[in-house]
Amino acid sequence: MKTLNDNVSRRRFLQFGAYGLVAVPVVGALGWATAAQAATKVDENSDTAQALAYRHDAATVDHPAFVEGSNCANCLLYTDTGGDWGPCAVFPGQQVAAKGWCTAWVARS
Structure with a gap:
């Protein structure tokens, strides 16, 4: 009967764990970018x-x-994506125009 030690070495286990730790933020960032692009624009x-x-x-x-001079692009609540629209x-779940404005505007420090 084979034991776990025969199939997976400690080094191999740690190697796969390190790959997993690196993959999580990368996959998360890709998911965020896709979700931001798919978001609808505020009506x-x-x-x-x-x-x-x-x-x-x-x-x-x-x-x-x-x-005067306030807009979404310089608001603390706006996540700048480098484009004309952002979350x-x-x-x-929606995007606002970088040139837009609302009463919730808060200056970035």
Whole structure:
């Protein structure tokens, strides 16, 4: 009867474990990028967007809380993807325009 030691050496076990530890973040990053690309864009007419006065273009915002120069790209809640659209913590599963704005805007430090 063969034992576990006959089939798998300690060195081989640690080697596979190291490969697994390296693979997890890589696969996770690929999954995040795919999910971000597949996300739908926020509809300005949705209830949440209207409640937060969200607009795709900050230049068209007429709101008392609006600060000149503020937009999603320089908001703490926006995850910059280097493109025109990206994820925002306020609109989970959706993308907002980098040039957009809403009342949840928080300046990046």
